[in-house]
Amino acid sequence: MSMLTTWLESLAYEIQINTQCLHTISPKSSCQNCSVACPQNAITITESKAAINEELCTKCGACIPVCPQSSIQGRSPERFTVKDILLVDEGHPPPGVEELLYFYKKGIRYLSGNEDAQISLDTTNRLLLEMGLEPIKKSVIPEALEAAPSYSRRGFFQKISFEGRRLAAESITPVAWQFNHEVFNMTSMFDKISLYETIIDSRTCNLCEACFKLCPNQALSLTEEGLEINQSLCNGCSLCTDVCTIGSISVSLKARQAGKSSLDVARIDCSGCGSPFYVWPDEITEECSFCRERRQRGYLNPNGN
Structure with a gap:
């Protein structure tokens, strides 16, 4: 295949957004990187997805490098x-x-x-x-x-x-x-270097686990051994901050040696519903947050108590 043919084919290449887009993962995502970068305003974002208007798109590729999820496939600028x-x-x-x-x-x-x-x-x-x-x-x-x-x-x-x-x-x-769309991924940009710093404030965090379950890179994990933050896996998507209803987690652009940080937690079986939940070591409670809220509102719990 000649270089001219390859070039002509590249001009016809359609830029696509795959299912790794943060708005597909969660409607709470506030990511606007691609739409802000697009000089033609060809990208619109709804609660469930980001979409490209092919009539407006010039395939300049400006949207590709800025996606933290590398979910926009095509040729970069x-x-x-x-x-x-x-x-x-x-x-x-x-x-x-x-x-x-x-x-x-x-x-x-x-x-x-x-x-x-x-x-x-x-x-x-x-x-x-x-x-x-x-x-x-x-x-x-x-x-x-x-x-x-x-x-x-x-x-x-x-x-x-x-x-x-x-x-x-x-x-x-x-x-x-x-x-390609993956070479700009910030998690693999430099060996043994994290380009983002994630901090959880244990004074306000209620360990609801929303950020752990939705983190697309599994940079956050919660086990009986503790709450672990793997800084080297954070790509700066900030979905964790978007889903946190009490503002207990922050993500900032900062280069540092890649590593993990951990916070001690305790695992307790709820006295109301029997489900296991996590608390901070100095927190004294026998009920999970859901049962505690039901009791405060006067609702019956699943066991009829």
Whole structure:
């Protein structure tokens, strides 16, 4: 198959959203990453799903890297490089934190163009510094562009777009970097590094278990041995904070050594319904929260007491 054929097929590729979308998992999800990133407002979000309007979608791919669940399948935005410089033309969507971290792993150390990427660049550099790595620096227009005097800067990028992947591969990109929807997953971005920090406030948490049951990455677990948070599995989707009705859990973007944290809990059999439930060690109660609420409201429990 020729490169031209492959390129033409890629233009016809439909961007799809699979069932890993947070809105499919829970209607309480507040995630708006894809709709905010879409420059054409082609993505609408309801309580049960995110949907793409094919008539508005230009397949720019801006929605793909920002999905914490990697649930949007397609080709990510076209990016061009000169040595260790990432070129971002004004006509392309600016890269987010996920893309910048990905390109950093591939050897990119400079960013040239599109001032709209400054906020993402600042956040990315904060994470890199937290990991003890050198930040990405801003660069002037590289020599590769200056060497093409017959084209304006915008014209140079337009020429690349029109001539397709062959010109990009031969004159700019030293290696054909293949993109897919999973390479931007923050949980596997850097070995032994967590990019999110999850904290549970034991002073207010009632151990209802909603966050443990809905966490798509099983970063939260509750056993007789304790409440465990596996920071390395957290992808920052924040579904746990969305389903917590009392605001006892928080998720923040912070680079740190991957690891697990745990809190002591005790397992008790409810005196009302007999079902097991968890409490904090210093909490004295014989009833689960459901039986306690039923009693306070004057309802009968399942055993008729």
